Amino acid sequence: MKAASQPSVLVTGGAGYIGAHTAKALHERGFLPVVFDDLSSGSREAVRWGPLIQGDLRDRAALSEAVATHQPVAVIHFAGLIEVGRSTVSPDLFWEVNVAGTVNLLTVMREQGVERLVFSSSAAVYGQGGRGPLETIAETADKAPASPYGDTKLAAEWMIAAQCRAHGLTAVALRYFNAAGADPSGLIGEAHEPETHLIPLAIAAALGDGKPLTVFGHDFDTPDGACLRDYVHVTDLAAAHLAALTVDLPAGAFEAVNVGSGRGHSVLQVVEAVGRAVGVPVPHAIGPRRAGDPPSLVADPRRARELLGWAAQHSALDEIVADALRWEREPAYGAGHRDPANRRRSPTPV
Numbered sequence: 325m326k327a328a329s330q331p332s333v334l335v336t337g338g339a340g341y342i343g344a345h346t347a348k349a350l351h352e353r354g355f356l357p358v359v360f361d362d363l364s365s366g367s368r369e370a371v372r373w374g375p376l377i378q379g380d381l382r383d384r385a386a387l388s389e390a391v392a393t394h395q396p397v398a399v400i401h402f403a404g405l406i407e408v409g410r411s412t413v414s415p416d417l418f419w420e421v422n423v424a425g426t427v428n429l430l431t432v433m434r435e436q437g438v439e440r441l442v443f444s445s446s447a448a449v450y451g452q453g454g455r456g457p458l459e460t461i462a463e464t465a466d467k468a469p470a471s472p473y474g475d476t477k478l479a480a481e482w483m484i485a486a487q488c489r490a491h492g493l494t495a496v497a498l499r500y501f502n503a504a505g506a507d508p509s510g511l512i513g514e515a516h517e518p519e520t521h522l523i524p525l526a527i528a529a530a531l532g533d534g535k536p537l538t539v540f541g542h543d544f545d546t547p548d549g550a551c552l553r554d555y556v557h558v559t560d561l562a563a564a565h566l567a568a569l570t571v572d573l574p575a576g577a578f579e580a581v582n583v584g585s586g587r588g589h590s591v592l593q594v595v596e597a598v599g600r601a602v603g604v605p606v607p608h609a610i611g612p613r614r615a616g617d618p619p620s621l622v623a624d625p626r627r628a629r630e631l632l633g634w635a636a637q638h639s640a641l642d643e644i645v646a647d648a649l650r651w652e653r654e655p656a657y658g659a660g661h662r663d664p665a666n667r668r669r670s671p672t673p674v
């Protein structure tokens with residue numbers, strides 16, 4: 325499978341949503357993506373552009389063997405636990421996988437001389453952090469994670485930065501805002517189980533495949549009272565990883581960069597956009613606020629442009645929703661309501 329001149333990149337979590345889209349982008353740029361994933365939430369069918377090593381980040385020997393076998397020029401580290409709500413009931417598990425798992429990876433990279441890392445961080449590192457309700461967030465903003473999940477992302481960033489200073493690793497932490505959409509090819513898309521993300525849940529509700537949507541809170545200090553979020557197309561995210569992997573940085577540099585569109589859309593605007601795309605209104609009800617939900621999380625994306633030459637190209641809300649809908653109608657894999665056998669094709673009348 326590997327051409328003589330094709331450099332390998334180890335992609336932890338490459339069977340998951342963003343990892344699979346980045347593996348495709350790596351392949352298109354001439355890299356061989358070697359996926360290391362325990363398939364705890366990822367899908368074997370999402371690994372199409374290179375080998376899959378089924379292993380757990382907590383198993384240092386398995387990581388070490390993967391690196392020794394494939395000699396990657398760099399690592400892109402997506403693997404981890406992502407559900408904010410679950411992190412509040414099992415914080416120990418989140419620290420074990422997201423933080424101790426990252427320690428394992430860094431140790432193996434140092435032992436085997438892999439000097440380049442791109443890490444999946446998150447806008448969750450910011451929390452509300454003393455901003456005005458509608459201010460965009462620059463990388464220098466206060467860090468005040470509102471969940472154990474956000475804590476683990478910030479702790480992993482600190483540890484990576486320390487490893488850069490101590491051992492000359494060069495790393496970029498990409499702080500994603502809300503990843504959404506799907507590859508236009510229809511080969512890969514979002515298949516979280518359980519799904520907690522707004523756009524697939526709104527589509528499932530409109531298609532009659534899911535529960536009516538709950539909009540959490542309508543009394544925020546925002547134009548329509550609903551939370552504002554920055555949705556970034558997953559193919560734009562994948563392109564940001566290629567930029568972070570190849571940008572010229574000195575040995576030992578650590579950079580943390582927002583990856584967002586710089587535009588905020590309210591939950592109700594997303595609900596309307598999904599209704600327009602599906603052709604029926606999204607059945608929804610207004611519920612109470614969720615603990616720790618900031619009114620607005622919108623990136624100031626200037627640093628990504630300056631450092632990486634990256635800006636979102638496909639993150640207009642209607643393009644994101646159209647690509648997500650194409651995937652949700654014909655998912656190539658996935659569990660639960662996405663299993664083609666379980667689907668009801670007719671939209672629920674509302």
Ligand SMILES: NC(=O)c1ccc[n+]([C@@H]2O[C@H](COP(=O)([O-])OP(=O)(O)OC[C@H]3O[C@@H](n4cnc5c(N)ncnc54)[C@H](O)[C@@H]3O)[C@@H](O)[C@H]2O)c1
Nearest residue numbers: 337339340341342362364365366380381403404444446503
């Ligand atoms: N989806 C978003 O909007 C978003 C936003 C900010 C940050 N992130 C971060 O991006 C990364 C990828 O997110 P995603 O949405 O693609 O999630 P995902 O759940 O689809 O992918 C995560 C992958 O990691 C694997 N994994 C989990 N634990 C593992 C372990 N112990 N060992 C090996 N593999 C393991 C899973 O099987 C899965 O394939 C995560 O680190 C997440 O925290 C995601």
